[in-house]
Amino acid sequence: MSTESNGLTTISRTVASLAAGVVHTLERAVVGEAQMRTARGNAWEAVCADRARADQRAELDRIVAELTTNRDSRPTS
CATH class of the missing domain: 1.20.5 (Single alpha-helices involved in coiled-coils or other helix-helix interfaces)
Incomplete structure (x- = not known):
């Protein structure tokens, strides 16, 4: 067998x-x-995607901080 x-x-x-x-x-x-796709090419694409996500997160953090600052600096009635 x-x-x-x-x-x-x-x-x-x-x-x-x-x-x-x-x-x-x-x-x-x-x-x-x-x-042709290669391991090096795939790794570079992953690095670029990570950088793009980090840039988007940083931009969103900046917008949230700006909105928070604007909200806190508004005069209260």
């Missing part, structure tokens, strides 16, 4: 490896060499 199981595992790994190779080749053909 262990030989059958081992054979099926090997076949599954081989099929998965071939499928990954086909997907990689297809992506290269469709999007082109320069547009």
